[in-house]
Amino acid sequence: MTFDDIQVGQALPELVIPITASAIVAGAIATNDFENVHHDKAAAQATGVPDIFMNILTTNGFVQRFVTDWAGQDARIAKIAIRLGAPNFVGDEMKMNGEVVALDAAARTADIKVSGRNGIGEHVTSTVTIGFAEGAR
Amino acid sequence: MTEQSDLLARARAYIGSEATKPVTARDPVNQPMIRRWAEAMGDTNPLWHDADARAAAGFNGAVSPPAMLEVWTMSPYRPGGGTSDEGMEVLKLFDEAGYFGVVATNIEQEYVRYLQEGDIIQSRAVVADVSDEKRTGLGIGHFVTIDYEFTDQKGELVGRMKFRVLKFKPPLKQAEAAPAAAEGKAKKFPHPRPAITHDNAFFWEGLKQRKLLIQSFNGRLVHPPVPACPETGSFEWTTVEASGKGVIHSFVVMHQPQLPCFEYPLPVVLVELAEGVRIVANMIDAKPEDVAVGKAVTLDFVEVEPDYILPAFRLA
Numbered sequence: 029m030t031f032d033d034i035q036v037g038q039a040l041p042e043l044v045i046p047i048t049a050s051a052i053v054a055g056a057i058a059t060n061d062f063e064n065v066h067h068d069k070a071a072a073q074a075t076g077v078p079d080i081f082m083n084i085l086t087t088n089g090f091v092q093r094f095v096t097d098w099a100g101q102d103a104r105i106a107k108i109a110i111r112l113g114a115p116n117f118v119g120d121e122m123k124m125n126g127e128v129v130a131l132d133a134a135a136r137t138a139d140i141k142v143s144g145r146n147g148i149g150e151h152v153t154s155t156v157t158i159g160f161a162e163g164a165r
Numbered sequence: 166m167t168e169q170s171d172l173l174a175r176a177r178a179y180i181g182s183e184a185t186k187p188v189t190a191r192d193p194v195n196q197p198m199i200r201r202w203a204e205a206m207g208d209t210n211p212l213w214h215d216a217d218a219r220a221a222a223g224f225n226g227a228v229s230p231p232a233m234l235e236v237w238t239m240s241p242y243r244p245g246g247g248t249s250d251e252g253m254e255v256l257k258l259f260d261e262a263g264y265f266g267v268v269a270t271n272i273e274q275e276y277v278r279y280l281q282e283g284d285i286i287q288s289r290a291v292v293a294d295v296s297d298e299k300r301t302g303l304g305i306g307h308f309v310t311i312d313y314e315f316t317d318q319k320g321e322l323v324g325r326m327k328f329r330v331l332k333f334k335p336p337l338k339q340a341e342a343a344p345a346a347a348e349g350k351a352k353k354f355p356h357p358r359p360a361i362t363h364d365n366a367f368f369w370e371g372l373k374q375r376k377l378l379i380q381s382f383n384g385r386l387v388h389p390p391v392p393a394c395p396e397t398g399s400f401e402w403t404t405v406e407a408s409g410k411g412v413i414h415s416f417v418v419m420h421q422p423q424l425p426c427f428e429y430p431l432p433v434v435l436v437e438l439a440e441g442v443r444i445v446a447n448m449i450d451a452k453p454e455d456v457a458v459g460k461a462v463t464l465d466f467v468e469v470e471p472d473y474i475l476p477a478f479r480l481a
Contacts, residue, residue, distance in 0.1 A: 045207075051205075054204070054205040055205045055206070057201075057205070058198075058201045058202040058204070058205035058206070058236075059202065059205075059233075059236045059239070060236050060239035060240075061239060062240070062241075062242040062243070084269055084272060085232070085235060085236060085239075086205070086206070088232045088272065088274070089202065089205070089206040089208070089230070089232045089233075090206060091232070092206075092208075092230060092231060092232035093206045093207065093208040093210075096208070096210050097208075097209075097210075101210050101211055101212050101218060101222070102222075104279070105231045105232075105276060106275065106276060107273070107274065107275045107276070108231070108232060108272075108273070108274050109271070109272070109273040109274075110271065110272050110273075111270065111271050112268075112269055112270055112271070112272075161222055161223075
């Protein structure tokens with residue numbers, strides 16, 4: 029895919045992420061986040077929540093992956109802005125959807141709005157700005 | 166200066182200064198950590214693991230997924246599962262003032278270039294903003310924004326991050342209605358509950374001990390509870406326990422609408438307490454026709470449910 033293939037309003041294919049304990053722990057460790065609420069159920073419950081929940085850097089990672097799964101390996105991420113909401117707890121699933129919301133023809137960049145919803149509500153809303161590698165134009 | 170604006174002024178004094186000491190990545194950007202990250206995210210982009218794909222794209226060696234920017238400078242694991250986070254002074258100020266809650270609300274990352282194998286990343290964090298007090302779904306609090314800059318081994322900027330957290334006062338735990346009993350229509354609906362706030366919690370706690378407490382601002386008694394003295398604006402107050410003697414100042418007899426959990430007709434009185442303040446409560450053991458303005462009443466307590474006690478009055 030290149031910049032010329034993208035139009036405003038274009039939808040990205042939905043991605044469903046099952047929120048298992050394994051997925052949360054794998055993400056936490058891979059992002060070097062050792063806060064115990066992301067791997068120790070008893071420690072999480074001691075803070076008043078029902079179970080361990082996904083850390084922010086994993087959410088950030090899934091947002092990036094969701095966009096590049098669609099945009100391909102020539103896409104170059106320039107910016108990821110995320111706003112966090114309902115936590116991703118074990119046993120839930122996150123449905124990720126996205127849409128192209130703006131194009132900058134001069135800079136050849138596109139803004140993609142991403143939403144990740146779980147059973148509680150909006151886990152993440154994000155705007156991701158992408159360009160493309162020179163050779164791919 | 167009030168306590169509140171003093172806290173804000175002290176917090177805002179940190180704006181522009183370092184939020185934490187600079188952090189240098191313990192490991193250079195490397196393929197094993199990238200591979201583990203890509204597996205955890207289910208990210209099959211060949212740039213992250215395929216030498217041919219990244220060579221064709223003009224990269225030398227492993228390429229870090231941009232969302233890994235902060236991963237390189239994260240704190241090490243400590244036994245017990247905590248982190249070695251030294252904490253930010255500006256956030257500790259809010260902890261000390263009772264804003265114990267913390268939740269990250271926004272993160273914006275900008276990538277100047279993709280990181281490559283061998284890059285040694287350093288991060289610097291600066292306090293960028295402290296908001297006015299905001300009322301949020303989690304409680305009242307302040308948003309604190311920290312700006313990060315990430316540089317490489319040459320000192321060149323490779324990325325930026327804006328990190329916003331909410332430091333909030335967790336709301337007081339509200340009593341939950343007792344589960345509806347299986348029998349009896351009176352229990353079909355829970356009894357209405359008060360909204361307990363930081364300002365009136367003392368009143369409801371006092372009732373649990375069968376005490377009717379009145380707020381006293383340097384001797385000036387006030388009821389119902391307020392955050393500050395209506396006359397001087399002072400936040401300093403104590404409580405005095407009501408003697409329980411009073412006189413009916415006014416009253417109504419409720420007939421309609423009939424809510425579950427109450428018996429009708431229901432006399433509701435405005436009692437002028439001997440201490441001088443007035444309070445609204447239900448009459449108990451009194452026929453509506455016996456209730457009249459000017460009659461003496463005495464305080465009693467009704468245990469609606471365990472640990473949920475309301476004041477009430479009976480004819481003296």
